[in-house]
Amino acid sequence: MVSNSFRILGRQDIQQVITKSYPALEQLICDVYRQHHQGKTINPDSYFLRFPAQMQNRIIALPAHLAESPAVSGIKWISSFPDNIRLGLQRASATLILNDGATGFPFACLEAGLISAVRTTISAVAALGYLKPGPRHINCLAIIGCGFIAKHLTESLFALGWTVGRLKLYDLDRSYATALQSVLNAGAQGQAEVVTSLAAAMDNADVIVTTTTAAQPYISDAGLLQHNPVVLNISLRDFSAELMSQANNITDDIQHCLKANTSLHLAYQQLGHHDFIQGHFGDLLSGNLQLQPDRPTIFSPFGLGVLDVAVGRYVYDEACRLNLGTVIDDFFGVQTRW
Incomplete structure (x- = not known):
């Protein structure tokens, strides 16, 4: 791509595309995982910008490259400022820059909060x-945890053809759970109910989803998982190291997940090995996983920039x-060297 134009896509533009694209995006995400585990992507470690005076805040850079034609590189720049919630703002905000694989020239800037949420939730539903x-x-x-990601998880789930018999919602802040309940009950997916305890939420649930902002584990009672559910551990830090070591564990990339004090990382630190992780998303796709049926199965996606x-x-x-978005036709000006 040799072009002097640059396209800017805001959330409304992106939403218009995504609303009609869930099945195509599920297939795309599975294809990207295949490429990743075949060595056809470049996905360096994420880079964290932290603030010593505000340790709860961070901005993360996720660079990545897809080699399959047409080759494209990019970087997501995503912030997490938890106190935003008190101001009525989203905790996370993000942009994504895309670069042409042949010339390196950036050709687009996209609002990436929605892209990040969609790739996170569709990949979890694909794994399910x-x-x-x-x-x-x-x-x-x-x-468990009824915020922005939980809302998009349910949207992805239903858009991809899943049905739910009983839907239980739990959040430490009951108002978040009731807000999500109102959204879900206004749709056509059935009735959601708010429960008042973690135990009530997890009891007899064959699928459990964690989408909290927990910084450290708070679920340590093995009895909560004794019915061996499938767990989509999207928020990554909810379960104790002991519980993780007693489960079937799958992640999207084993090396990427063993950092930043995720539950998998804590278990790795405690055990000194990662043999308790049965495999990664590529193993799911190829059918090469050997899971023990008498254990809960926990999928913990760290999140890859290539997605x-x-x-x-x-x-x-x-x-x-x-023809969506705003195009700046002469963004780079004169491109000749002299």
Whole structure:
């Protein structure tokens, strides 16, 4: 791509594309995981900008490259400022820059809070399809932590054809749970109920989803998982090291997840090895996982920058086709050297 133009896509543009693209994005994400585990991507460690006077805040850079034609690189720059919630703002905000694989020139800037949420939740739902094969039905779904990601998880789940018999919501702040309940009950997916304790949420749930902002584990009672559910551990830091070591564990990339004090990282530090992790997303896709049926199964996706780049490129291509966004025709000015 040799172009002097630069396209800017805001959330409304991106939402217009994504609303019609859930099945295509699920397939895309699975394809990217295949490429990643075949060594056809470059996905360095995330880089954390932290603030000594405000340790709860951080901004993370996720650079990545997809080598498959057309080659594209990019970087997501995503902030997490938890106190934003008290101001009525989203905790996280993000942008994504896409670069042409041949020239290195950036060609687009996308609002990436939505892209990040969608790639996170669709990848979790895609994993669920392999961990719970057969009809896309959940008898009892428990969602722990009822914020922005929880909302998008339910949207992804239903958009991808899943049905739910019973849906339980739990949050330390009951107002978040009731707000999500109102959103869900206004739709056509059935009735959600708010429960008042963690135990009530997890009891008999065949699928449990954690989407909290927990900085350290708070779930340590093995009895809460004795019915061996499938757990989508999206928030990564909810379960104790002991519980993780007693479960079937799958992640998207083993080396990436063993950092930043995730539950997997804490278990690794405690045990001194990662043999308790049965495999990664690529093993799910190939059917090479050996899981013990008498244990809970926990999927902990650390989140890969290549997913943001792939989803961003898909959205960009569709936005060009639909003539969405703002195009700056002479963004780089004169490109000749002299």
